[in-house]
Amino acid sequence: MRFSQYFQNLLPLGLPASGSAIPRDTIDLDNSEASDPTTRPKSLNRPPRPDNPFAAGLNTAPSSCRDFMKPSEQCITDLQAQPGAVTAFSGGEMKWDSDYESDDKQQAMCQTAAWDAITLARFADQEPDPHNVHYITLWKTWMGPDCSTQQKRIAGPQGLLPYLEGWQEFWWLRMDLQGMVWIQYKIDQIEEELTNGNTEKERKAEWQKNAGQMILHKMMHLDSALKVIDGVQARTAVYFPVAQASARRFFNLNQEGSVTRANTNVDSYAWLAKSKYCYDLTGYFPAPPNYKAIDDSLSAEELDGFVLDFSLITEGTQDTEIESRLNNVVSRFGTPPSALAPKPRKPLSITMVSNVNSHAVKSCGETEGEKLTPEEGSADVELLPDVAGNTKNLPWPGGSFKLNIEGDEYEDKSDSTNPGRLFCPKKEISCAEDSVKSKKVRSLKCGDRVFFHAVVYCDF
Numbered sequence: 001m002r003f004s005q006y007f008q009n010l011l012p013l014g015l016p017a018s019g020s021a022i023p024r025d026t027i028d029l030d031n032s033e034a035s036d037p038t039t040r041p042k043s044l045n046r047p048p049r050p051d052n053p054f055a056a057g058l059n060t061a062p063s064s065c066r067d068f069m070k071p072s073e074q075c076i077t078d079l080q081a082q083p084g085a086v087t088a089f090s091g092g093e094m095k096w097d098s099d100y101e102s103d104d105k106q107q108a109m110c111q112t113a114a115w116d117a118i119t120l121a122r123f124a125d126q127e128p129d130p131h132n133v134h135y136i137t138l139w140k141t142w143m144g145p146d147c148s149t150q151q152k153r154i155a156g157p158q159g160l161l162p163y164l165e166g167w168q169e170f171w172w173l174r175m176d177l178q179g180m181v182w183i184q185y186k187i188d189q190i191e192e193e194l195t196n197g198n199t200e201k202e203r204k205a206e207w208q209k210n211a212g213q214m215i216l217h218k219m220m221h222l223d224s225a226l227k228v229i230d231g232v233q234a235r236t237a238v239y240f241p242v243a244q245a246s247a248r249r250f251f252n253l254n255q256e257g258s259v260t261r262a263n264t265n266v267d268s269y270a271w272l273a274k275s276k277y278c279y280d281l282t283g284y285f286p287a288p289p290n291y292k293a294i295d296d297s298l299s300a301e302e303l304d305g306f307v308l309d310f311s312l313i314t315e316g317t318q319d320t321e322i323e324s325r326l327n328n329v330v331s332r333f334g335t336p337p338s339a340l341a342p343k344p345r346k347p348l349s350i351t352m353v354s355n356v357n358s359h360a361v362k363s364c365g366e367t368e369g370e371k372l373t374p375e376e377g378s379a380d381v382e383l384l385p386d387v388a389g390n391t392k393n394l395p396w397p398g399g400s401f402k403l404n405i406e407g408d409e410y411e412d413k414s415d416s417t418n419p420g421r422l423f424c425p426k427k428e429i430s431c432a433e434d435s436v437k438s439k440k441v442r443s444l445k446c447g448d449r450v451f452f453h454a455v456v457y458c459d460f
Contacts, residue, residue: 035134036203037283040194044281046187049119054094054111061095109211116183116212120273123280137285138275183277186210190282202284205275213274375400379416394437394455396420412456422458431458 062078065071071079079095094114096102102110186208193201201207275286378399398416402409412431414420419431434457 036199036285040197040199041283042194044187044191044194046184047119047123047277047280049115049183050122052111052115053118054114057107058111059095060100061098063098065098112182113211113215116210117215119183120212120216120270120277123273123277134279134285135276138272138279141275141288183210183212187281190278194282199284202278202282203287205271205278205286205288208274208278208286210274213270216270216273373402375402394453397455412458414456419456429458431456433457 059082062075062082064078065075082095096107190202190208193199271288278284278286378401379395379397396414396416396418397412397420398414401412403412404410408425410425411423412420413423419433422429422431434455437453437455
């Protein structure tokens with residue numbers, strides 16, 4: 001194994017297991033600092049940690065294991081027969097690659113990181129206390145507002161990971177540990193910040209990230225914690241950035257069914273465990289970057305997202321392949337209860353039409369979209385020439401408008417002072433100002449005489 005930059009090890013594949021009740025949260029998620037300590041702690045009580053199972057070091061994988069991306073039958077047989085391995089997570093045995101080039105210090109770094117991961121896993125193996133608002137806030141932050149529906153599933157795997165037995169698949173992992181710190185060193189940093197009167201970093205979940213969290217993320221792929229996948233294979237993995245559009249839309253944790261998505265995402269588990277550890281340690285809520293409280297009026301584009309493991313993605317990976325991988329990942333967790341299944345979403349932009357002159361062509365194919373039918377007393381959907389020339393001050397479509405979307409009847413209503421609401425067959429939706437409302441350059445153009453100006457955005 002080469003460790004000049006990466007930590008590679010051999011592990012079994014796996015994932016998490018289902019349901020109960022968190023009643024409410026009483027911490028203001030828009031102002032979480034209000035619940036932080038009013039007086040800085042002078043010292044920190046470090047939580048206990050389990051004995052280090054890696055103190056004696058790790059075995060080296062048999063010489064028959066020359067290609068962990070495609071392990072041979074002989075390699076698998078030799079691995080199973082090799083005595084004295086360190087069983088770390090879910091029965092998974094951590095071993096060095098047969099050609100590793102790590103010195104003693106580098107090996108110790110890897111083993112300490114794995115020890116930290118076990119510490120975090122055992123620290124976060126309980127369901128949240130329904131009377132502890134700190135825990136409720138953490139769970140809703142990292143798992144979504146409906147986390148109570150699957151809290152047993154969420155808590156179970158983390159507590160069981162150090163004890164479960166059996167393995168089915170191999171993972172060949174590459175982790176860049178350069179610059180990552182260990183839990184004990186991170187606590188030293190936190191104490192130093194508090195001693196100097198600084199509390200800003202204690203409120204940042206990203207600043208508290210550590211090597212144990214990274215390893216725990218990988219350990220959550222262990223197969224004995226969930227459904228066994230047929231076949232033996234190894235794989236590498238990369239992750240969508242939080243800002244990537246499809247990942248953001250898929251992991252909108254502030255919407256119904258969010259926990260069904262979050263609890264199939266190993267990163268959510270790792271962040272929850274690390275954040276709980278640090279929250280108990282300092283009393284300061286570790287907020288995610290660009291943190292927003294639960295707000296049903298925000299569209300998916302306006303919310304932050306989580307990441308999902310799509311395996312290796314290169315510049316040649318097609319969208320159809322990514323979609324196939326997404327379906328494959330989700331299918332491994334079985335079929336969620338129908339009430340929890342993510343519902344199909346339909347973004348709707350309500351636009352107003354302006355004509356350059358009376359000779360403009362009225363039809364523009366798909367660009368025209370579904371027509372709004374104004375009811376009596378409503379504003380016209382076509383802008384007057386003087387209004388059309390002022391795209392930075394477009395009026396709201398005041399009144400009541402009917403439209404048909406995929407066979408269902410909808411009604412949009414506004415008093416002309418705001419974006420209004422969309423009334424669907426079984427619910428009503430708060431709409432928002434479309435992000436391109438005042439940008440003429442982003443207006444859809446039909447031919448050279450008709451423009452469609454986006455005014456209202458509804459995500460339902």
